[in-house]
Amino acid sequence: MLFLIRPAYCKKSLIHTLYPTPNNFTLVYYCRPAIHCNSSEIMANIREVKHLPAEYYRDFLSTLAKERKPSPIRSLFPLEKTPGVISLLAGKPNASTFPFTSLSFSARSPTDPTQESTLTIDGAELEAGLQYGDTAGLKPLLDWIFGLQEVFHGRRRGEGWRISMGSGSQDLIYKAVNAMIDPGDSVLVESPVYAGVIPMFHSLHCDQIEVETDAHGIRASSLRSILEQWPTDKPKPKVLYTVPYGCNPTGASATLERRKEVLKLAREHNFIILEGKSSSGFLLVAVSSHTHTAPSPIFSPFSASVRCAFSQRVTNLLLYDPYFYLYYGKEPQYPSYFALELEEPEVGHVLRFDSLSKILSAGIRIGFASGPEALLNAIDQHTATSNLQTSSLTQAIVYRLLDSWGYDGFKTHTERVSEFYRQKRDVFENAMKKHLTGLAEWSSPEAGMFFWFKLLLSDDQGEGGDSETAIKTKAFEKGVLALPGTHFLPNGRATPYVRASFSLTGEEDVDRAVRRIREAILDARKESEGGGVGVNGNGTAH
Numbered sequence: 001m002l003f004l005i006r007p008a009y010c011k012k013s014l015i016h017t018l019y020p021t022p023n024n025f026t027l028v029y030y031c032r033p034a035i036h037c038n039s040s041e042i043m044a045n046i047r048e049v050k051h052l053p054a055e056y057y058r059d060f061l062s063t064l065a066k067e068r069k070p071s072p073i074r075s076l077f078p079l080e081k082t083p084g085v086i087s088l089l090a091g092k093p094n095a096s097t098f099p100f101t102s103l104s105f106s107a108r109s110p111t112d113p114t115q116e117s118t119l120t121i122d123g124a125e126l127e128a129g130l131q132y133g134d135t136a137g138l139k140p141l142l143d144w145i146f147g148l149q150e151v152f153h154g155r156r157r158g159e160g161w162r163i164s165m166g167s168g169s170q171d172l173i174y175k176a177v178n179a180m181i182d183p184g185d186s187v188l189v190e191s192p193v194y195a196g197v198i199p200m201f202h203s204l205h206c207d208q209i210e211v212e213t214d215a216h217g218i219r220a221s222s223l224r225s226i227l228e229q230w231p232t233d234k235p236k237p238k239v240l241y242t243v244p245y246g247c248n249p250t251g252a253s254a255t256l257e258r259r260k261e262v263l264k265l266a267r268e269h270n271f272i273i274l275e276g277k278s279s280s281g282f283l284l285v286a287v288s289s290h291t292h293t294a295p296s297p298i299f300s301p302f303s304a305s306v307r308c309a310f311s312q313r314v315t316n317l318l319l320y321d322p323y324f325y326l327y328y329g330k331e332p333q334y335p336s337y338f339a340l341e342l343e344e345p346e347v348g349h350v351l352r353f354d355s356l357s358k359i360l361s362a363g364i365r366i367g368f369a370s371g372p373e374a375l376l377n378a379i380d381q382h383t384a385t386s387n388l389q390t391s392s393l394t395q396a397i398v399y400r401l402l403d404s405w406g407y408d409g410f411k412t413h414t415e416r417v418s419e420f421y422r423q424k425r426d427v428f429e430n431a432m433k434k435h436l437t438g439l440a441e442w443s444s445p446e447a448g449m450f451f452w453f454k455l456l457l458s459d460d461q462g463e464g465g466d467s468e469t470a471i472k473t474k475a476f477e478k479g480v481l482a483l484p485g486t487h488f489l490p491n492g493r494a495t496p497y498v499r500a501s502f503s504l505t506g507e508e509d510v511d512r513a514v515r516r517i518r519e520a521i522l523d524a525r526k527e528s529e530g531g532g533v534g535v536n537g538n539g540t541a542h
């Protein structure tokens with residue numbers, strides 16, 4: 001059978017022709033536009049993508065996921081669209097009783113942020129936004145995101161993977177962990193690791209196996225030796241969690257060679273790579289009272305206040321709002337694991353988590369997971385029994401905005417955001433050079449919002465040292481808040497490292513904050529030297 005598909009995102013310019021074939025091969029014909037393609041052009045776009053079969057993932061599912069029954073109502077939702085069927089299925093409230101009749105918001109143009117345009121959601125679009133919707137997400141947004149994954153990762157629909165939306169990527173990571181990990185399982189986690197996943201593994205009493213990282217990301221050699229020395233009587237880990245660009249907390253991006261080696265190991269040793277949302281966007285050295293993970297709000301495309309004009313029955317409802325996409329390195333950006341896996345004999349070892357938090361708004365809580373259908377089904381079943389779905393309305397808002405931008409507009413916006421954070425990095429690094437030379441060591445991040453730096457707390461520190469007191473107590477007393485590195489180590493040991501975010505702080509406060517960190521280090525050095533002099537001979541900050 002021949003399928004001719006014109007996805008919504010392609011408008012008229014792209015047409016995909018899919019030939020499903022037996023044995024998990026899909027031939028994809030791709031041309032632009034099809035009616036103008038000659039046969040050699042079509043042949044040039046043919047590719048064969050072999051994907052792992054659904055049965056492969058059975059061994060990857062946790063007991064909880066295997067025992068979960070599909071929601072009797074939600075699993076029948078798709079049937080409501082059968083032509084001629086009258087649905088008496090779901091307890092969907094009648095939209096005519098809802099007070100909202102239209103919603104409009106102003107957004108900055110991605111090409112010229114001084115220009116704003118007003119976008120309106122009404123009619124059927126609003127109705128879908130106000131109603132319960134499909135567990136995996138709102139169809140127009142899912143279609144748009146399928147297109148985005150093709151543009152940025154070369155992955156095409158119909159090749160054994162799909163997408164689910166979540167209330168931020170954190171929601172989806174949590175559900176993925178619960179879908180795959182049983183209590184007591186061993187898991188591979190890059191170390192240091194995003195602090196937000198440690199409690200997930202901890203509460204499942206997991207044996208967190210730390211895979212070493214350095215300034216070039218995850219060390220594939222460390223992963224290889226862990227796997228090759230794995231005891232024969234102990235089940236191998238099912239997952240590896242890693243953040244490949246602008247890692248949180250290290251700011252490091254993994255090199256191409258390492259990515260390829262990790263993928264090869266995933267195939268040889270049968271594990272799934274949880275590709276954490278790239279290009280972080282997050283915490284902060286707060287000079288005063290910020291303690292939250294927060295991207296800089298000036299890069300939300302929404303105007304300072306999103307004006308929701310719920311005309312007629314409710315008026316003037318004001319909503320106030322607050323990373324791959326935050327790469328600003330000099331070298332061209334390496335492909336993601338999700339993209340690179342296309343070079344493997346088959347795809348299906350990568351479950352990727354993206355987030356719109358750092359590029360549209362953190363408060364809007366929209367993230368998405370892309371990966372093997374069997375794993376996404378397990379995640380969706382979790383959603384169907386917990387929060388039912390991601391907010392339809394925020395998905396509708398995000399779709400309206402992204403559809404108005406198109407993929408080019410989206411790319412322009414993300415380039416501008418990454419340039420913003422590159423400048424912030426430079427400001428922070430200049431302050432570090434000025435105040436911390438000889439007192440700390442660091443590598444310059446090429447993506448994201450963090451510096452991960454090692455405090456030189458004594459002359460005989462060697463590989464040891466503990467930043468906890470110097471940062472949590474001394475630095476805080478001097479008026480600066482940052483996060484001691486121990487919070488990013490799965491096994492919580494002492495470390496001389498510290499994470500500082502540069503997303504929000506202005507130049508003057510950056511200077512003040514880093515100077516205060518200097519003073520805290522000097523105090524700690526004095527203590528360890530029994531009251532001796534500091535690095536610069538006078539123990540005072542300059």
Ligand SMILES: Cc1ncc(COP(=O)(O)O)c(C=O)c1O
Pocket residue numbers: 167168169170171194196243248276277280281282283293354355356357362366367
């Ligand atoms: C690596 C990583 N993953 C996930 C998240 C959570 O992101 P979201 O806002 O999409 O839930 C963060 C947040 O800072 C993060 O750094």
